[in-house]
Amino acid sequence: MASKKKTANTKTTVQKRSEPTQNSSLLLLALAAAVLIISYTLFVKVSRETALTANQMGMNVSRTGNTMMNTNELSVQLNEQNNSGEYGNALITEENGVARVRVSVKNAPRGISQPAHLHLGTCIDTGAVKYPLNNVVNGVSDTTLKVSLKDLESQGPLVLNVHKSASQIKEYVSCGNL
Numbered sequence: 578m579a580s581k582k583k584t585a586n587t588k589t590t591v592q593k594r595s596e597p598t599q600n601s602s603l604l605l606l607a608l609a610a611a612v613l614i615i616s617y618t619l620f621v622k623v624s625r626e627t628a629l630t631a632n633q634m635g636m637n638v639s640r641t642g643n644t645m646m647n648t649n650e651l652s653v654q655l656n657e658q659n660n661s662g663e664y665g666n667a668l669i670t671e672e673n674g675v676a677r678v679r680v681s682v683k684n685a686p687r688g689i690s691q692p693a694h695l696h697l698g699t700c701i702d703t704g705a706v707k708y709p710l711n712n713v714v715n716g717v718s719d720t721t722l723k724v725s726l727k728d729l730e731s732q733g734p735l736v737l738n739v740h741k742s743a744s745q746i747k748e749y750v751s752c753g754n755l
């Protein structure tokens with residue numbers, strides 16, 4: 578008896594694997610997207626916290642300019658100090674080289690003259706008076722300074738303070754950093 582050899586047709590199957598660079602690229606893309614989302618979320622959170630802190634410190638400041646009319650303005654938010662309940666804003670404008678400071682204070686006492694000044698420093702660290710302003714009376718003051726807005730801003734950090742009264746000059750009722 579002759580032995581029969583069975584020969585099996587053996588097929589060798591070679592599985593093609595995905596290109597490693599394609600998988601790596603997809604993984605890197607997903608990782609980059611995750612990093613961007615996390616970074617954006619943190620940025621928004623920190624921005625909101627910083628804005629809140631700046632507002633609490635009287636630092637809500639905006640600056641606009643119009644070069645066509647040669648006017649500039651600086652808007653300063655005045656925040657209450659010492660539980661006075663008095664807050665508001667100041668608008669500093671410049672027209673043809675003259676700075677004008679207009680102050681508006683909410684909840685100011687009627688009939689009481691409240692001194693106001695531009696001091697060196699900040700609401701947290703107030704220095705000497707740099708420019709006296711007309712007193713705030715019934716919540717309003719309007720003063721023209723003999724200095725340009727640009728010169729005013731170049732004099733270092735300045736702060737606008739409204740005082741409780743002439744007799745209580747050391748007590749601030751509202752404050753805003755320029």
